[in-house]
Structure formats: structure tokens, C-alpha cells
Amino acid sequence: MIVQIAKHSGFCYGVKRAVQILDDLIESNNGQKKVFTLGPIIHNNQVTEYYEEKGVKIIEKLTDFVDNRVDGDRLVIRSHGAPKFVYDLAEAQGFVVYDATCPYVKKIQNTVSSYHLKGYNIIIVGDMNHPEVLGINGWCDESATIMNNLHDVENMKPSDEPFCIVAQTTFNLSTWDQMIDLFSKKLSNVIINNTICLATEQRQNACVELSKSVDFMIVIGGKHSSNTRKLVEICSKNATTIHIETKDDLVDVSMFKSDTKIGIAAGASTPDWIVESVILKIENEGEVFFDGKSQFNG
Ligand code: SF4
Structure with a gap:
């Protein structure tokens, strides 16, 4: 394979x-x-x-x-x-x-802090329960409106007041683009900061590309990791995709045939040793001789 x-x-x-x-x-x-x-x-x-x-x-x-x-x-x-x-x-x-x-998150915190002090309304595009979003909101006195999808923007009344918009760094880029189109129509005085991290964009684009060229995608990362879950969502559109945390979640390696093309992607919080141990398990058809953990040095 x-x-x-x-x-x-x-x-x-x-x-x-x-x-x-x-x-x-x-x-x-x-x-x-x-x-x-x-x-x-x-x-x-x-x-x-x-x-x-x-x-x-x-x-x-x-x-x-x-x-x-x-x-x-x-x-x-x-x-x-x-x-x-x-x-x-x-x-x-x-x-x-x-x-x-x-430092990229710190920059967003500084942005909302300074625009809040200037009297702007702050909008954070992201998941209202995510610690990064809660953290950012804590730099503008918890005054931000948090929006997560197009529906939220559709429900917003048009306004001439000053607005500053930032994004959670791991927010989906295409949803952001659609939301921004709509914000621009509803808000006449708005500063838009695309604060989606380049690492996220690159990782998501690489997943789109790879998932189109393989039969099966394995996305490795914490079950609670928002950026990993987004990779799963993206890959699922193009290939059969599973989300695992470690090699132990990959129970049936025999489902892969000799000509199966397998793509592997890992979230931003997944150390190399976990990725390596998954590959070893696949390549050795389920037998694991080395779990890679001894290589982890941070
Ligand atoms: S994805 Fe990584 S590099 Fe990008 S903002 Fe988050 S922690 Fe920083």
C-alpha cells in the first residue's frame, strides 16, 4: 500500500x-x-x-x-x-x-484590546466555547459578539457603528470568506482582520489536495482538538476518513489492501512519534515493534 x-x-x-x-x-x-x-x-x-x-x-x-x-x-x-x-x-x-x-494569538488579543479602547464593537468569528476565543474576549472586557456561521451574520441588523472583526486562528477559511462578504454588506464602518493562522490554512489546503488523491484518509489528533476535527471534516468530503488519536484506535489494519492509497494528516497538537507509530502499524500490518515515544523530546 x-x-x-x-x-x-x-x-x-x-x-x-x-x-x-x-x-x-x-x-x-x-x-x-x-x-x-x-x-x-x-x-x-x-x-x-x-x-x-x-x-x-x-x-x-x-x-x-x-x-x-x-x-x-x-x-x-x-x-x-x-x-x-x-x-x-x-x-x-x-x-x-x-x-x-x-504570538499570533497574542496579536489578536492586542488588536481587540486596542479597538475596544477606541470604542469599536468587537466581533470574534469562532467557536464561543473554545479557550482561544474565550481568551481573546477577555482582552476586550468580554464585550465581543461571537459568531460561528453564516446564519449568525444573516440574523445581524445592518449598522453604521464601528466594528472590528477578528477570527479564531483555526476557523475554516471558506466559511470565513462567506461571512466576510455578508458582513461587508451589513456594516458600513468595519475593520476586518483575517487572523486565521497560515499554519491552519496550509494544513487545510494540504489535506484537500491529499484527500483528493487517495482512497482513505487517516487524521491523527486529539478527539477534542478543534483543528484536528476540521481536518476530518475537510478530508471527509473527498475520501473515506477516520479520526484516530493513536495507533491503538486503528483496530483493523487488514482492511487496507496492497494497492490502497492511504493519506495521513495530523493536527497541530499531534507529536511526530504518534504519527510514526501509526505508519509503522500500517506498514507492519498491525504488528508494532516500536511505539516511537522514546523519540519525543517536546
Ligand atoms: S495554529 Fe499554531 S501557529 Fe497558528 S495561531 Fe494557533 S498555535 Fe499559533
Whole structure:
């Protein structure tokens, strides 16, 4: 069988950077202070387990009192970023904050913050429950209107007021384009910032291309990872597609015949060792001699 990996698969720049910040912190800290992350450092259970084994603890919400914490403990803000109040609260609780917010996300936070101060209405195009969107909204006093689809824009009243629109970095590009067309018709004073990350666009385009040329697509990434789920959606339009987290989810390798063309794509939070272990499982017809994890270095 022919196995091909989509270009731009796996860790993006922001995720690599966040993981590196956490790795450097663990190394320099040398067990002296407790290390916490606000939410899992990335949306990948296997990576989360890897860091748990290294003593990193996850705080789900900073509003909760954190047990066994002492002044000077470390708190890492992951690549999705966090609302402004979280930084204030972390400082008030005595944490030393390590900010691993992706610089592209930080730029969106700065944009909404400055336009909010200038009196603009803020619209975030994205998923209202996604931590990145919640984080961005936290830089304009939670004043943003969050819209996710064309229907939301259709329901909007035309307005002459000033608006600033930004997108969740992982938002679907073609839906964004359609929404922007409609926004431009309804809003006469609008600043539109296409803040969809290039990594997302490249990864999505590579998936479209590869899924058109194969029989079967395997998309590897966390079940809760929004960017991985979008790759599944895109690939499903062109090829039979399955979404797996690890090689263990790939139960029946015998369904692949010798002439099956298989495409593999990985979400932004999927480490290379997981991709490699899936390929090895396919190539060895289900027998796995090596799980690749020993290669993971962040
Ligand atoms: S997808 Fe883009 S914006 Fe999001 S973390 Fe990766 S590089 Fe940053």
C-alpha cells in the first residue's frame, strides 16, 4: 500500500514554542517549584500524560483555589492564551507566569484590546466555547459578539457603528470568506482582520489536495482538538476518513489492501512519534515493534 503524509502535518509553530517553553521550565526548575499549566498544554492526551509523568499539574480554572500551591510556583499559559483577568489573578495568587500564548494569538488579543479602547464593537468569528476565543474576549472586557456561521451574520441588523472583526486562528477559511462578504454588506464602518493562522490554512489546503488523491484518509489528533476535527471534516468530503488519536484506535489494519492509497494528516497538537507509530502499524500490518515515544523530546 502507498502511505503519504500531508504537508504541514503535526506541531505548528505556536505549539512547538509552547512545548519548548514548558520543557525549558521543567529543566531549569529542576523540581524546586511546582509547575502548573492552565488547561492541558496542548489538546493531546498522550502529550498530557507525558508531562504528568514529569510532575506537571493541570489547573482547569484559575478561579478555583489551587491546593498545595505556594508563592513562586510556576503557571504556564498555553498557546491558546487566556483572558486578561487570569494574569491578574495568577499574580494575586503568587504564581510566576510563563506566557506560552502563541504570538499570533497574542496579536489578536492586542488588536481587540486596542479597538475596544477606541470604542469599536468587537466581533470574534469562532467557536464561543473554545479557550482561544474565550481568551481573546477577555482582552476586550468580554464585550465581543461571537459568531460561528453564516446564519449568525444573516440574523445581524445592518449598522453604521464601528466594528472590528477578528477570527479564531483555526476557523475554516471558506466559511470565513462567506461571512466576510455578508458582513461587508451589513456594516458600513468595519475593520476586518483575517487572523486565521497560515499554519491552519496550509494544513487545510494540504489535506484537500491529499484527500483528493487517495482512497482513505487517516487524521491523527486529539478527539477534542478543534483543528484536528476540521481536518476530518475537510478530508471527509473527498475520501473515506477516520479520526484516530493513536495507533491503538486503528483496530483493523487488514482492511487496507496492497494497492490502497492511504493519506495521513495530523493536527497541530499531534507529536511526530504518534504519527510514526501509526505508519509503522500500517506498514507492519498491525504488528508494532516500536511505539516511537522514546523519540519525543517536546
Ligand atoms: S495554529 Fe497558528 S495561531 Fe494557533 S498555535 Fe499554531 S501557529 Fe499559533
